[in-house]
Amino acid sequence: MxxxxxxxxxxxxxxxxxxxxxxxxxxxxxxxxxxxxxxxxxxxxxxxxxxxxxxxxxxxxxxxxxxxxxxxxxxxxxxxxxxxxxxxxxxxxxxxxxxxxxxxxxxxxxxxxxxxxxxxxxxxxxxxxxxxxxxxxxxxxxxxxxxxxFEQEYSIAFNVNTYNKTFQQKQQLSSIQGKIVGGNLSVLYSLCGSNSAINTDGKILFIEDLDEYLYHIDRMMMNLKRNGMLANLKALIIGGMTDMHDNAIPFGKNAEEIILEAVKDYNFPVYFNFPAGHIKDNQAMIFGREVKLNSENDKVILNF
Missing domain, CATH: 3.40.50.10740 (Murein tetrapeptidase LD-carboxypeptidase, N-terminal domain)
Structure with missing residues (x-):
């Protein structure tokens, strides 16, 4: 790159x-x-x-x-x-x-x-x-x-949460390296099948979203899965899933649970609570950069 x-x-x-x-x-x-x-x-x-x-x-x-x-x-x-x-x-x-x-x-x-x-x-x-x-x-x-x-040294540290630990008990991965790609889930979903769709194979995928119904999150995750965009990731990082909505008849899962269900058959780590997206602490990410993801105790550190 x-x-x-x-x-x-x-x-x-x-x-x-x-x-x-x-x-x-x-x-x-x-x-x-x-x-x-x-x-x-x-x-x-x-x-x-x-x-x-x-x-x-x-x-x-x-x-x-x-x-x-x-x-x-x-x-x-x-x-x-x-x-x-x-x-x-x-x-x-x-x-x-x-x-x-x-x-x-x-x-x-x-x-x-x-x-x-x-x-x-x-x-x-x-x-x-x-x-x-x-x-x-x-x-x-x-x-x-x-x-x-200005090309100064830069990394992002964030806290793990219970969803991370629940999913990663069988993996015990402490360091992952790969190119980071992604962005807004709704937009990535809308680009599937076009010449703007990204190849996620062997990469670290970041997603975030705003103001969506929970069943829409499920629909979009299933679309990414059926398009092969989740099959061979190095890791999945989730930023703000902000202001999610539900119907009068509840969907039955929150955004984190929906995402975990979509990737349950894959053997890569999933990190929630990343400080990026439609949130106050929207930190910058260099897309396309080869990054290193380290898990240390209760912290995850993304090094650019």
Whole structure:
């Protein structure tokens, strides 16, 4: 995998929206953070643009992103927000110049479309908090973005929980190595069968989701299983499964139990409680990077 270039103070980051609309004033906290890091910001034409719920139509969103991809003075692209819409413009993009001069693409949730597509080009991307609401995330979440952009030493430590221990009693695995991939479960599910779907074979898969019904989680996990995406993982990591819903007639299992049931026939470890996703402590992950996962007592440490 190719690692995008390290940023230097004085470099310029582009902020665009590939999905839902937002106003320029909503970006003020993110702009102040970039300034504190010694970086400059350029706002794309999609910031403040509006077509129904989107930041302009697909043509505008694609042209805006394309311009930032092709501009050699732009050293990274930070997606302003998620929602839905990246998949509607992905096939309009030309990554030829980007492949010759890779830059960090930053975001999560709906930006999983870009992570998956670019992973298939052999280039690392940064799964991390978008601009919107970054002021309400933890300092660790904000610092994790800066550390990756400036190529500083970086790892994530998190606590195990009872679901981890229950599933891993028969495995006793303390160290795992592999490329980390994944993102939002709903988006990964929607990409199955397309040229943006990722090959998870022999890799560490990360998933998270927001505002889904429990039976939808089951449906999506079964889809990944039937597509062979769970069969040969090195490990499965689960971030925030946030604001899950149930029907009047209960599904009977929570999100953790649904996931464990989907992978019960496979012999790889499963780690819950990872600090990433639609949660306050949304720490950055370098997708496509060969990482090491160590289990030590009541902690799990992901080393990039």
């Amino acid at each position: 190719i690692t995008p270039n390290t940023l230097q103070k004085g470099d310029t980051i582009a902020i665009v929206s590939t999905a839902r609309k937002l106003k320029k004033k909503e970006l003020q906290p993110a702009l102040k953070i970039l300034e504190s890091w010694g970086l400059k910001a350029v706002l794309g034409k999609t910031i403040g643009a509006e077509e129904n719920q989107f930041a302009g139509n697909e043509k505008l969103r694609a042209e805006d992103f394309q311009q930032m991809l092709d501009n050699p003075y732009i050293k990274a692209i930070w997606c302003a927000r998620g929602g839905y819409g990246t998949v509607k413009m992905i096939d309009m993009l030309d990554f030829s110049a980007f492949q010759k001069n890779p830059k960090w693409i930053i975001g999560y949730s709906d930006v999983t479309v870009l992570h998956s597509y670019i992973h298939n080009l052999g280039i690392e991307t940064l799964h991390a908090q978008m601009c919107l609401d970054i002021e309400n995330k933890t300092e660790a979440a904000r610092e994790s973005i800066r550390k990756v952009l």
